[in-house]
Amino acid sequence: MLTAILTIAALSVSFGLLLGYSAIRFKVEGDPLVEQIDAILPQTQCGQCGFAGCRPYAEAIAAGEADINLCPPGGEAGMLALADLLGKEPVPLENESNTSSAKSIAHIREDECIGCTLCIQACPVDAIVGAAKQMHTVIADQCTGCELCVPPCPVECIDMVPVKTTLSNWKWPYPDGMEQEPKTQEQGS
Amino acid sequence: MAKLNKDILLSAAILGIFGVLGATLVSLTWTATAERIALNQQQAFLRNVYKLIKHEEIDNELLKDVLTIHSPALSKDKVQVYRARKQGEPVAVIFSPVQSPGYAAPIRLMIAVRADGSLAGVRVLSHLETPGLGDKIDDSRTDWILGFEGKSLDNPPIEKWKVKKDGGVFDQFTGATITPRNIVATVRKTLEYFGQEKERLFKQPAAPPAEPPFH
Amino acid sequence: MSEYALILVSTVLVNNFVLVKFLGLCPFMGVSRKLETAIGMGLATTFVLTLSSVASYLVNTWMLEPLGLEYMRTIAFILVIAVVVQFTEMVMHKTSPLLYQVLGIFLPLITTNCAVLGVALLNIQEQHNFVESALYGFGAAVGFSLVLVLFAAVRERVNVADVPEPFKGNAIALITAGLMSMAFMGFSGLVSG
Amino acid sequence: MITRNPGRLDFHGGIHRPDRKSLSAGKFLGKVPLPEILTLPLQQHIGSAAEPTVTAGEHVCKGQIIARTTEYIGAPIHAPTSGTVLGIEERPVPHPSGLNAPCILLQTDGKDAWGELPEPLPHYADLDPSLLRERIRWAGIVGLGGAAFPTSVKLNHGPDRPIQTLVINGAECEPYITCDDLLMRKQADRIMEGVKILLHVVEARECLIGIEDNKPEAITAMQQAVAESGLEHVQVVQVASRYPMGGEKQLIKVLTGKEVPSHGIPAEIGVTCINVATAAAIADAIIAGRPLLSRLVTVTGEGIANPGNLEVAFGTSLSQVITHASGLTSLAYKLILGGPMMGFTLDNDKVPVTKGTNCLLLASKEEAPDPDKALPCIRCGKCVEVCPAQLLPQQLYWHARAKDLDKTREYNLFDCIECGCCSWVCPSHIPLVQYYRFAKTETWAMEKEKQQAEEARRRHEARTERLERLERERKARLRQKKEALEKKAARGAADPKKTAIEAAMKRVAEKKARQARENEEN
Amino acid sequence: MSYREIIRNGLWGNNQALVALLGLCPLLAVSNTLINGLGLGLATTLVLVLSNGTISFIRHWVRQEVRLPVFVLVIASFVTAVELAMNAWFHDLHKILGIFIPLIVTNCTIVGRAEAFASRNPVPQSMVDGLSMGAGFTLVLMTLGGLREFIGQGTILSGIHLMFGEASRALTFSFGDDFHGLILAILPPGAFFGLGLLIALKQVIDKRNARRASAPQAEPQTTTATAEG
Amino acid sequence: MEFPVHTSPYGQLPNNVTRLMGQVLLALVPGIIALVYYFGWGVIINICIAVATALAAEAGVLHLRKRPIIPTLMDLSAVVTAVLLAIALPPLLPWWMTVLGVLFAIVMVKHLYGGLGYNPFNPAMAAYVLLLVSFPLSMTRWLPPEMLNQYPLDFLQSLAIIFGGQFPDNLTWDAITSATPLDEMRTQLEMHQTISELSQSPLWGDFGGQGWEWIGNWFLIGGLFLLWRKVISWHIPVAMIAGLLLSAGIFWMIDPESMPSPAFHLFSGGMLLGAFFIATDPVTASTTPRGRIIYGFLIGVTVYIIRTWGGYPDAVAFAVLLMNMAAPTIDYYTKPKVFGAREDEDG
């Protein structure tokens, strides 16, 4: 009986040594995963995911603290890309109602703008130009459509206008009325 | 560096401690159970044997009176030969396990032959034959295997030791001739072996293996 | 020589660990959603399985048997396996972070992947020598990887098929596995001779 | 010299589709009279839209530039006749989307008075190719074979990619279309003139003119023109009639045996491919100094009373073209712009003819039945057999259907030339090409979104950094001030802003919740 | 996490066999009869409770790098002890389950629960978790076993006497000897098909429950969304 | 004027699924006639049972899934599945086994994956294996071919056996059934008979078994018809036959006394039916040209391996299922080189 205990003890001690050593030898710093996740997020910085912007959300996902379905601007495509990267089951989006497919951008009715600069402070990507007491303009190309500038405006002169379809941004529609469109897999629960 | 070493030693210590605890638990249980387990296994084996040869017919310590033979004519692997005696007189030998080729995988048999060369009986220890076809050799499914009881090399005559389809006396199963054919052949070979080696089988001094392979 | 070939054929096809022996099913179901991941998992398992098959053979022959400690087999083997896996995990984490991320939760599961302990115990049961043990472990792992990769490719296709709602996901995957296992029954009886 | 298509050079796949060229072959119905108003879309070709150089009310002369672009890939637009600019408005344009786009509306004055034209360059052989390219660019010439890619750009292959072979595309493989055929029959000399200019511009050693063997008259005419020109290194090659023989890559493969690299252009293998009509237009621009103002258009199908080919000034509406071809028959069911393999349907005939318009197919219900309901792909592999790009159309479809854009790219989606062969043979009648078009535009959009996201990230990071810096500076200042001033003053300034933003965030959240509830209720 | 929730999770919500797809090997290998399933399920549950408890107890002392080896050591010790004990005192039961008992060591459920629950929660919760996960697992094993046994060989509760003694033999139901079952059911493919069908069944039930529950639950859901925003 | 819009190409498309499946059925006719000639009415009865069940099952599933029923039934794929399964079954199989097999094929193997086009496994062969594994006895009870049959059964007698298990006076299963040539071959070889001894048996014809070899020929004709109509491409049948002949040829040359000749293998069992009708099932086969060659070849080799050393006398069904399983992987690794592929890229 003693031999048994001693043998197993010897075995486990030597394995312990090995593992202890390799824990130090193969220590891993940093996490390249956050970068990859961040690259998938739409960078709208709208905070709808409940985090202070896209990067914090990416960090939370990497740490396994947040689910992958919280970003409405990223939509289903974004969620699927995350599921793909992380090898997880796709999950239906949390706030489906916000994922209107048509993208909008902010437009300031310039004659009504009083130049209070509140919208400039709200815009996470500096897409609004103008100085205090002067009318402000949204740079259409840089606006991500996050709507954060709309509520602060004291005179409510900011509208979200849908982006117009032109010959250059028109997309061929998904063929419809054909056979069944595949739906993304739902989780087993 | 000192810190590193400490970490390593700590890991080793933790694993070591649990190793000791686990090993202690198992060793204690082993000590407490080893004997009973051995006994259980022996009894299980003996129960099988007593189905073929009545308990009262034997008075020697069967499990000790055993030989290990290795005869390619009989079986690919080693076979244990248990010798049953009453008051020193040979009663029967039990070959176990004898391998017979099956349809899917080898079939392992226990074959008991009385001293007079007649069969005390045959049992299938394990097999992987097709359910519904070849598995009728199992005594829990049909009584086919009981048909060997009392048969010997003269009864039926040796050229009739075949399945009916091949001109013998033993039944086959519809659609599955291979399995019974092979078993009949194996039992016949065992009888032949016994016939040739009978003297030696009973005389040779016992040599029980260190760890009897019960089945 | 042909004996060794037989061991390989037997473990890879006839007695395929996953589909016939029911060993290693959890990673088989879990890591087969994407072909690339499946290949990674196959490689990892092949490595671990071969290594632990050999290691447990050594522990058994040089340590447990001389000391008469056969009843400690399970403990000793599982310890060896756990350490091999943990070691692989750490090395992989360092050298291939993405693979690690993907296989992350399954690496610990390789430890408890029945296939690994199964190989170790079956080696004893079948009384394999050193080379046979190594081959047996390797063959089992190749068989595992083979069906894993094939299964992953089939699953990728099934994933976008028009599967009825209740069967989406794991249910249809299991049925697919069932059909694969049915196909593998064709190999039965191949080796017993 | 007529050379038969040497058997060993062939392209993979393709289909034999019974052609209906006889409806319009060799029939020239003359010029469509100038209508009262011409509608000239600002975007008529691949590349960026042109900027108008005229304003409403301005009078313009025939051949005057009315819109131009500074972008490299682009071409100017000329007034096809003299008249007055009515304005620049959104009008329906010939595009599969059916969208409206900005067009210059030109009220014709019936005088058809030429404006000032650059001097003709009949001695082009002594001129530098770059000068000629400039003239071709000025003339607004784009590929008339279908893609409408600015020809001057194509001819500017760059010094590191010398051109050995000029391929002239007279294959015209689409069933029904016969405008190139007619041009070759009637104006082989003009085409040859263009070929000579092109040979000079690209400095090629040889020229191969590929014509499908279902156009014997065109072959004879071209062969005669070649013989008359006395050019030794120009050859007319008769190629088999198999769709899409006229595809640039396929024709080059058949004529030269070389494959245009995947994702590449012909110049990379020392070849340039120009359509016969483009060559003729080049001749006009150089020899006569005239810009591209009109083109030959095939009007055909069972739905038109008098099928044939017409010369049409750009901007003329399709309805006028139809009228000139004696109007519709009772069989007319679908209006297809382009051929039946690659064209697209329009829901009305109010759109103008543009540089890329080669055919107007008024198909009867039998010629263009409504599509059946598609069945699932049965993986029969017929599409693989016919795909001239040697793709796996069924896999592309499988992934496009699942909207897995990465996978479609892995299966070389962007090598698909949208020829439609796969859809044609598919027993399940799956609109395969539409799936590929969908996946392509979707990929482009995603690419653009990615760029925008990248830009947004950059800007957000810059902003965060700036705010942090400001905050640090403010704190530093605060600390300094604190020593001198009372605390109250400093705090007051900071808080309202913060509350404003917080309030904003809260309002957004509330709005969302409200929306969500509303959606729920609906 | 409340006990109620733990129990619900174990039996249904996060059922190891149907949802987490863990412990599949014994599940599929042993579910050829109901009794086999019951026997193995009970043994697994016992080990699961013991190991969850122990691991939860020691969770603060175990370092990351030796975590896994320690866990499996603990589990293997319990399994071996249980196996030896059963072999000694419940020999008949051990005989039918024989080879499956060492397999418990590598049942993914056990390490899975150790990692996912016991190493993060206090002892009582962990033991309850072990119990309910084990029970959930056992239920699936029995259902699958019963189903396969019935379809494959036309019996129910065959072999019950090995577990509950000769007296219970009467409980075995059989179609009779010449019943030809769908043998496939007791072969490996049958195990896969059976589990696949059970999972689909669970999804149907879940969906129905969700539909029934969705009406009254709509309100609270939107309020949580607001709170998060 | 308003015109309807949709995308190119425009015109009457030359192919459709119904026609494709119809041609497969047509191509099966010669083989079926031969089967009926040699094995009697049971074949026809099986086909009827199977087709009826298949249509009913498909309609049932579609109804449950709330999908249009008639258009899907019209594609005839279920009929092809049913017929192929039926002609692979022994002629006097009890009716409920046929029904069970067809239900399995249509419901489990086809519609659980979404129906036509989505199933990774060949429904008919999966069902065949299900039945073979579950009812080995019934599934190995073949009738002797016509010329050897002492008790030819008429239509009603066949019907009575299939539906009621009732035999005409004083006949039993053992009297009217016999092993198939492949089965016989296996059994005899196992008893160390030589091929030349074996070929004395009345079961033997010129290359394969009596009758069987002719049925193979008729299926071959149907297969050539399919090739001619371009319903199937040559790759799979040719590669599959090549795989079988090559492996059989090698071993036959080594040991002609215990290894049957390649011709025997080719004309026995389901080989020719399999090569032209089963391995070519477009849905479950490999789709790339190179992939099809590999796929077919491996089926051929697998058939030989299982027939020679495995546990089953005929192996077409298993080999097809095994390769169905491998087809997606084969496809993945055999993407063709695209037009103009550059040297440094792989297709």
Ligand SMILES: Cc1cc2nc3c(=O)[nH]c(=O)nc-3n(C[C@H](O)[C@H](O)[C@H](O)COP(=O)(O)O)c2cc1C
């Ligand atoms: C799936 C399958 C399983 C079989 N299993 C067995 C078996 O377990 N034992 C056996 O003797 N024959 C088995 N056979 C039958 C043999 O192939 C062979 O037909 C038979 O043994 C010859 O017997 P017969 O002469 O009575 O037809 C099986 C056949 C098949 C198709």
Ligand SMILES: Cc1cc2nc3c(=O)[nH]c(=O)nc-3n(C[C@H](O)[C@H](O)[C@H](O)COP(=O)(O)O)c2cc1C
């Ligand atoms: C985006 C784009 C860029 C191109 N760039 C060049 C170029 O730089 N040089 C050139 O000779 N042709 C260029 N081409 C022209 C193509 O090679 C080709 O001739 C043209 O697209 C028409 O071909 P198709 O009608 O066969 O599609 C370009 C085409 C496209 C669509």
Ligand SMILES: Cc1cc2nc3c(=O)[nH]c(=O)nc-3n(C[C@H](O)[C@H](O)[C@H](O)COP(=O)(O)O)c2cc1C
């Ligand atoms: C499928 C397909 C078919 C084509 N058929 C023709 C054709 O028949 N004749 C032709 O001139 N161009 C055809 N084209 C366009 C040519 O690829 C190529 O763009 C053109 O010949 C280049 O000349 P261009 O720039 O002068 O138009 C086809 C393109 C595709 C993709």
Ligand SMILES: Cc1cc2nc3c(=O)[nH]c(=O)nc-3n(C[C@H](O)[C@H](O)[C@H](O)CO)c2cc1C
């Ligand atoms: C050439 C050809 C061969 C076919 N072979 C089979 C077959 O072997 N088994 C089968 O179930 N269906 C077969 N089908 C029918 C159909 O493809 C099959 O039912 C699908 O697998 C169902 O999705 C075949 C169809 C064609 C066109």
Ligand code: SF4
């Ligand atoms: S919801 Fe999406 S876009 Fe908005 S901040 Fe979060 S990750 Fe960025």
Ligand code: SF4
């Ligand atoms: S302008 Fe308004 S909507 Fe656009 S990015 Fe800035 S805050 Fe968002």
Ligand code: SF4
């Ligand atoms: S449309 Fe694209 S995929 Fe289809 S045949 Fe043409 S090139 Fe190939």
Ligand code: SF4
């Ligand atoms: S032709 Fe149609 S059905 Fe056939 S493989 Fe291609 S896409 Fe699928």
Ligand code: FES
């Ligand atoms: S791998 Fe999970 S129980 Fe076997």
